[in-house]
Amino acid sequence: MLVNRKLILAHFWLAFAVFGIALTLGAWQMFIRSPIGTWLSNPELYYRSLTAHGTVMGYVFPTLVAMGFGYAISESALEQRLVGVRWAWAGFWLIVVGAIMAMVPVGLGRASVLYTFYPPLIGNVFYYLGVVLVVVGSWIWVALMSVNLRVWRKAHPGAPVPLAMFANVAGSYLWAWTAVGAALELLLQIIPVAAGLKATIDAGLARVFFSWTLHAIVYFWLMPTYIAYYTIVPRAIGGRIYSDSMARISFILFLVVAMPIGMHHTFADPQVGAGFKFIHSAFTALVALPTLLTVFTICASVEIAARLRGGRGMFGWIRALPWDNPMMLALAFSFVMLGFGGAGGLINMSYQLDASIHNTQWITGHFHLIFGGAIVIMYFAIAYDLWPHLTGRELIDLRLIRTQLWLWFIGMIVTTFPWHWVGILGMPRRMAYFDFGDPAIAPQALSVTLSAIGGFILLASGIMFIVILARGMRAPLVDAGPYRFALAVHQPTMVPVALNTHALWVALMIALTLTNYGYPILNLALSEGTSVPAVYVGAQ
Amino acid sequence: MSVEGAHSNGSASAEVAARVERRWATIAVIIVVMMALLAAFAGIHRATMPQPRVETTDPSRLHLSGEFVESNLGSVLETNGNVTVRAIGQQYSFTPACIVVPVDTPITLRATSADVVHGILIQGTNVNTMLVPGYISEQLMRFTKSGDYLMPCQEFCSFGHEGMWGKVKVIDKADFANRAKGGGRLSCVGQ
CATH class of the missing domain: 1.20.5 (Single alpha-helices involved in coiled-coils or other helix-helix interfaces)
Structure with a gap:
């Protein structure tokens, strides 16, 4: 039951429009810093573009997808009209205003501080205020998801919350809490300095605050993808969810252990001691658990579909899968990229190995493979799956959809594999150009060129994606029926309270954050003499 | 279940x-x-x-007194035969711009930033640390091969970041000891 289709479509269209812009900027960056581009006479343009690319791809695009998808889940999984539609529109417009407010100073070169902020570099105050508005807009969504679930619970006392909604609300709580780190950094540290009320800032403390957000935000980006793995893929390919309770456990684990691990981003930092670095490293290993469980459950769910289609043998069933189904294709690509990206991630979070790749192009390659690859390809699949239900029109061009997914997969591999490689060679991140004439850097030229070609393949795929959706707005009308989610082999009729509610897990999430972050933050906040003068960018 | x-x-x-x-x-x-x-x-x-201890320093007074005054930057041969290197990063260069160290010797790199966040990465090694203003970074290292290594800044430090490349010159042990005889702080200058 999708009633507020306009609301959901508005979120998706804005998400994909800003995605298209940021993708174009990304491809330009890949080109201009590669040997096939000529050196920029003004490197500052590169950092403007990089700030815009990161801010849009990190904060605006995935947030809008999660919100639009969340509203769709709330209405269709709960079979209940969205409560608080006006608030939802208010949240949407806050994001529009915030995104514009942030992007104007970036475009003018007044806030080239990258989406990771990097104080004591300080940009124009409106950039930060814009980001705050985007986050506040998304917090309205968090509240609405909680309210809608509460309304449903009242009408269905004791009934198992549909898995999609259970996961969706878990994702929203994760986001609400993980955004607090960057919010504290912005409100307590950066904005007072950017507004001219203070002139010094503790850069070390700011990095710790940001790490609070920086890692768990990835799991917020991941949530729609995992929800699609569990509740859309099995239905779309004619299978069943292997285990409803294991799915719930995985989402709960993400909620609890995605948070207290962010300091693995500060292994190379001088302001955090070895003890907390190790604790965060060990907790990061723990976050592999829900992913390992998910890979098992989804493979088993897919196998069910294959066997129902007559698949036989130990591995022979793989051939029986509906490979012409875009959802099947997207899942397979997503898993391959998740596998490589996850393996790389284990190296990044390793207490010892991190030093050899920290802040090199390896890291850029890693998160593009995970986020741009494994996660975003499922955003595409979600949009394709939902579109007929939102527009009332059929997406006819399956071949084009398959080509688009293939191109995204190939483009992402061609971009990120050489990227990892030059990272191992020690090529640093975020540089507007490299002197490929230097004999020590020359061997990296071929890899950087390959990455740039991959960037253009991705751009082509991204354009195709938007064209397919736009054409879908004018296709012949069709009755797509109600939007449904996958059923489990053993559909739950009763779920233990712990797997049906979030309160206990939210409490645990907050408690673990306090134990893992409380002492380092207090210690840095109370230490004297570590605040340093701000360096304003774009002031000249 | x-x-x-x-x-x-x-x-x-x-x-x-x-x-x-x-x-x-x-x-x-x-x-x-x-x-x-x-x-x-x-x-x-x-x-x-990773770096275990937290040490702080005041970046606005770096050039006036203490460990990171200009005359104290560079490599020094300690009495136990180890080498200590002190360096700072600032927009958009390292001081010293070219670090000289002996091969096969335990080296302690102590560095900090004079303005914004920088990073030190020595290519072909796993020497890799952030320079955060207000804090001192310490890395233990040992080079097994002599030669020249590139040392880029690995963290965005504003518009000149792409030009912030330092160098490490790893030389023969005896050579280094010879040059260290005169005392003072060594860098590639004068070689």
Whole structure:
């Protein structure tokens, strides 16, 4: 039951429009810093573009997808009209205003501080205020998801919350809490300095605050993808969810252990001691658990579909899968990229190995493979799956959809594999150009060129994606029926309270954050003499 | 798992499913625990770990007094035969721009930033640390091959970041000892 289709479509269209812009900027960056581009006479343009690319791809695009998808889940999984539609529109417009407010100073070169902020570099105050508005807009969504679930619970006392909604609300709580780190950094540290009320800032403390957000935000980006793995893929390919309770456990684990691990981003930092670095490293290993469980459950769910289609043998069933189904294709690509990206991630979070790749192009390659690859390809699949239900029109061009997914997969591999490689060679991140004439850097030229070609393949795929959706707005009308989610082999009729509610897990999430972050933050906040003068960018 | 309702006909298959699932979960937990133990073992046994201690310094007074005044930057041969290198990063260069050190010698790199966040990465090695203004970074290193190494800044430090490349020159031990005789702080200058 999708009633507020306009609301959901508005979120998706804005998400994909800003995605298209940021993708174009990304491809330009890949080109201009590669040997096939000529050196920029003004490197500052590169950092403007990089700030815009990161801010849009990190904060605006995935947030809008999660919100639009969340509203769709709330209405269709709960079979209940969205409560608080006006608030939802208010949240949407806050994001529009915030995104514009942030992007104007970036475009003018007044806030080239990258989406990771990097104080004591300080940009124009409106950039930060814009980001705050985007986050506040998304917090309205968090509240609405909680309210809608509460309304449903009242009408269905004791009934198992549909898995999609259970996961969706878990994702929203994760986001609400993980955004607090960057919010504290912005409100307590950066904005007072950017507004001219203070002139010094503790850069070390700011990095710790940001790490609070920086890692768990990835799991917020991941949530729609995992929800699609569990509740859309099995239905779309004619299978069943292997285990409803294991799915719930995985989402709960993400909620609890995605948070207290962010300091693995500060292994190379001088302001955090070895003890907390190790604790965060060990907790990061723990976050592999829900992913390992998910890979098992989804493979088993897919196998069910294959066997129902007559698949036989130990591995022979793989051939029986509906490979012409875009959802099947997207899942397979997503898993391959998740596998490589996850393996790389284990190296990044390793207490010892991190030093050899920290802040090199390896890291850029890693998160593009995970986020741009494994996660975003499922955003595409979600949009394709939902579109007929939102527009009332059929997406006819399956071949084009398959080509688009293939191109995204190939483009992402061609971009990120050489990227990892030059990272191992020690090529640093975020540089507007490299002197490929230097004999020590020359061997990296071929890899950087390959990455740039991959960037253009991705751009082509991204354009195709938007064209397919736009054409879908004018296709012949069709009755797509109600939007449904996958059923489990053993559909739950009763779920233990712990797997049906979030309160206990939210409490645990907050408690673990306090134990893992409380002492380092207090210690840095109370230490004297570590605040340093701000360096304003774009002031000249 | 106790979620399925139809205990009458589906319970046997549910039993099998739950058992397989439990096995996989056990394997996953073992993998995770092994990874953490491995890191702990390597950290304790081989003492390989990220920078353990937190030291602070006032960047607005770096050039006036203390460890990071200009005359104290560069490499110094300690009485025990080890080498200490002190360096700072600022927009958009390192001081010294070219660090000279002996091969096969335990070296302590102590560095900080005079303005914004920078980073030091020595290509072809796993020497890699952030320079955060207000804090001192310390890295232990040892070069097994002499030669020139590139040392780019690995963290965005504003518009000139792409031009911030330093160098490390690793020279013969005797050469270094010879040059260190005169005392003072060594860099590539004068070689």
